[in-house]
Amino acid sequence: MKKRRNPPGTKLKANELEQIIDFLSEKEMVVDRGTLMERYGEGLTLSLARTVYEHNQPRYERYLLKLRQPPEITGAALFNAFMLDCIKHMRKPIYGAK
Amino acid sequence: MKRKECFINDKRRRSYLASVYTRITRGKSVLVEGGYGAGKTRFLSLIQPKKLRGVWVESLFNVHETLASILKELNYEAGTSYQRTPGYLKMICALDDYFIIIDEANDLDPRLWPYLKRIIDAGVPIVFAGLPKVRTYLASEHPDILSRLKTLVLYPIEVEDFILEYKDFEPEAVEQIYAATKGDMRKFEEIVTDCRERARELKYVFVDVNLVLSFLAEQPGI
Numbered sequence: 001m002k003k004r005r006n007p008p009g010t011k012l013k014a015n016e017l018e019q020i021i022d023f024l025s026e027k028e029m030v031v032d033r034g035t036l037m038e039r040y041g042e043g044l045t046l047s048l049a050r051t052v053y054e055h056n057q058p059r060y061e062r063y064l065l066k067l068r069q070p071p072e073i074t075g076a077a078l079f080n081a082f083m084l085d086c087i088k089h090m091r092k093p094i095y096g097a098k
Numbered sequence: 099m100k101r102k103e104c105f106i107n108d109k110r111r112r113s114y115l116a117s118v119y120t121r122i123t124r125g126k127s128v129l130v131e132g133g134y135g136a137g138k139t140r141f142l143s144l145i146q147p148k149k150l151r152g153v154w155v156e157s158l159f160n161v162h163e164t165l166a167s168i169l170k171e172l173n174y175e176a177g178t179s180y181q182r183t184p185g186y187l188k189m190i191c192a193l194d195d196y197f198i199i200i201d202e203a204n205d206l207d208p209r210l211w212p213y214l215k216r217i218i219d220a221g222v223p224i225v226f227a228g229l230p231k232v233r234t235y236l237a238s239e240h241p242d243i244l245s246r247l248k249t250l251v252l253y254p255i256e257v258e259d260f261i262l263e264y265k266d267f268e269p270e271a272v273e274q275i276y277a278a279t280k281g282d283m284r285k286f287e288e289i290v291t292d293c294r295e296r297a298r299e300l301k302y303v304f305v306d307v308n309l310v311l312s313f314l315a316e317q318p319g320i
Contacts, residue, residue, distance in 0.1 A: 035280075063270060069311050077311055080277035081270070084257055 019046045027053060027060075029082060030075030039086050048089070056085045108259050111141065114250045119147055121248055122197045122223035129203070129236075129244075130227040132252035135282030138227040139201055141252060145225060151196040157205040164210060165190060172196060187213060191220030203228035208239070215243050254281030264290065270307040278314050289313070 017040050021031050036044075053060075060078055067074045114130075121128050122145075132138045145152065153171040155164055162178055165186035169176035172193060176186060198217070200206065203226040206214075218224055226232065226247070236244035257276040261269045267290070275293070279285040293313050297305045 063307075066270060066307055067311070068308050069315075073311050073315055077270075077274055077307070080274055084273055084277055 016040075016046050020044070020049050023049060023053075024079065024082065027078070028071075028075055029079040030072055031079055032076070035079075035083055039083060039090075043090060044086055049086070052085050052089050053082065055089075056082070059085075108255050110253070111137075111255075114141070114252070115144060117248070117250060118145055118225060122147060122150060122225065125221035125223055127218050127224040127247050128226070129233065129247040129249045130225065130252055131230055131233055131249055132227070133229065133254075135279075135284040135286075136252045136254050137283045138252055140283075142199055142201055142225065142227050145199065147197075149195070150223075153196055153198050155198055155200045157200055157202045160207055161210050161213060162186070165213065168198060187216060190217055191222065194221070197223040197225065199225045199227075201227050203232045204235075211236075211240050211243060215240070215246070218243070218246050254283060260286070266294070266303075267305045267310075268307050271305050271310040274307060274310050274314065289317075 017037065020036065020040070021033070023046065024031050024036075060081060063078055063081055064074070067077060069077070118128050118130075130138055130141060151172070153168055155167060159167060162180045162183045165183060166176040166178040168190050169186060174189070176182070205228075214224060233244065233249060236247075257273055260276060261267075261272045264272050271293070275286055275289050279289060289310075293305050293310050296313055297303075297309060300309070302309065
């Protein structure tokens, strides 16, 4: 049986995790794949990532104003802040407001 | 140690502490479960009921050393003799107004569990603390013991509680340490101490996020 091949020039659609990584990279975050995969395993989706980002955008802007670090460290710090926001957001429906 | 010393104002932990007091007052036992650095040992140190005396037991001891050490803590003369084990067990079961605390329960000698079951059944409360594998082990090897315990799962303290606690740190600085240490409270506190020292050296009154990020960048493999 012949293997099916994609026609030359076509590209496979990125899976959801890759889409989240692309989205965060566009927002100048330096993504730690291991940490992101943990959150993804806990139920983080692209739409949730977008919601969390939009909801906390002013906070990330404040972060950027404060940070005086090389782009790599600034991007990683933004990603850390975003991950904490995701945890906070995902915790709410389970445990209720603290 | 005062009850509220070093105790971050976390609702779940306060509720767990109340639950432990209720259980041990009724002569029932508890298993406090949590991953590395979740704060199990610190939580145990907060358990100080007014009417019961706490007896800490070293989980690395073998059976006769463990039983003897309980009696010694209760001011009895007890030599660590293998032959006296049955007598010691009877004494421990007959005594009251105390409870036993066993930290690092994952290190306990498997031969000790049946003895601990007798002690629990005699109405002496035991508070165990250990990694999640304690519950896994008990579920497979001693489900009868597990059914006698109330399991309290200790999650790492949430970042918002740390922000409230560490007032000499910028909130963003606390967030970055929390994220870097992935909720391991032991590592978190080490970095907090190091950053405070760095701030003192630089004559900063406040630990800001840039100082923390520069410090974290120098620490490979946190």
